[in-house]
Amino acid sequence: MSLITIKNLWKEYGDNVVLEKLTLNIEKGEFCTLVGPSGCGKTTFLKMLLGQERPTRGTFLLDGEIFPDEPSIERGIVFQRYSVFENLTVFGNVMLAMELKESKFLGRLFGAKKAQAKKDALEILEAVGLGSSVNKYPSELSGGMQQRLSIAQSLVNKPKILLLDEPFGALDPGIRADMHALILDLWKKHNLTVVMVTHDLHESFYLGSRLLVFDKVREDVHAPNRYGAKITYDIPIGDGETIMTKLHQTIEKGEK
């Protein structure tokens, strides 16, 4: 069975049809990248995967069960901004993840559990390259470091699915490349399922194992909200050479 099953899914806000008749399956271990014009519903789609929004109608299953309709520990998220807790240090941020997961009353760990959590936290911080900044507060970190921290924070709880909404949008190209290497490495190592929204077509081809393009197929100039976006391209991406040719084909198709 697929990890995520979506059949005939619609999402509307009042009269505004955002997504229409979406049908797709996402398998465990896939790295789906989502692209599409601004306002076409990418974030909305991610919010539904997260449990922050509910589909208006249609089938929407996680592991064959109805999606939990509030955010839960199976689904980690990294937002574009405000993703880390400013009142905690880098180390404290990762500890918080484990403390919220394991301590239901105090939200704090003690004794042996704390020692274990400490070890795990330092290990994942080392893995995302924040080993030397553990005692800094987020305000002392660069944008890229904050995003890495947010990723570490989500990954330490081993979510089934990692959701990323333009996580690298605010970063400069050099740091972006580092982040790409990091996320690919983590994806392979932890056998994650990733769904990532991006505005950068190149990034989407480079990172994804599958590219989903959202766009409105029908357009009514008098009622722009009448029709929603659909998945116009669903492209499995191999490695290496094929990527660039596919990229060009897609762009050409898009221009027609």
Next chain:
Amino acid sequence: MKRLMNLRPSKATAFFLGVLPFLIIGVFYIVASDLRLAENPNDKLLPSLSSFAEAVDRMALTPSKRTGELLFVNDTSASLQRLGLGVLISAVLALLIGIPLGFIPFVRAGLSPFVAALSMVPPMAILPILFIVFGMGELAKVALIVIGVTPLLVRDLQQRVSEIPAEQLIKAQTLGGSSWTIVLRVVLPQIMPRLFDSVRITLGTAWIFLISAEAIAATEGLGYRIFLVRRYMAMDVILPYVAWITFLAFMIDYLLKKSTQKLFPWYSGAKEKE
């Protein structure tokens, strides 16, 4: 020539400019006082510096004949206790009410209109009720401060809680937090320095209520003393008391600011408001 808006004073100049208004007021006072006293040595409105010194000596350094205590010290400690207790209770109440109001939609739906209406009641208007209910003792005065200040703090905290970015609250849920642990580990720690900020802002209001309550019913306290000696037009006591209250207010504000910076080093709001 640079624009005026771009000219910055050096440190020494800034200090001098800062002191200047105080100096001007001081000199102006001394001259005016001398002029009036030259005309009428019994004038009470603008006492000379020496009568201030006498008054300070009488109030602060010589034990009272009746009780053997230093009146000024007594007044100060009585007032500060009322103020401290009132503000502390208000702050705790504000946390207990403001966080659920800002955080739990059901609580907001149920209580928000009520709190909004309640905060419109002018506290001074219900002061008589407080005296009737709590008697003329300490409780009524502290209660007035609490009633006057708590609604302001509650509304501010509610606002601050709802300003916590939704991203962080969702993130905390994806990390496995419950409503309770998220309040404990995310909302409360982030709201604490903001509580300190709003306490600083409402402190002026707290002083108003304190002095009003003391003026009406008290046997000691800074506000009580000022209103007591007003009958004798004792400006030589009133003015030093006013200066002292101002200084206390300034110090409390300063200490709160410093402790915010110390306790919450991550909080940028503290630094911006230097």
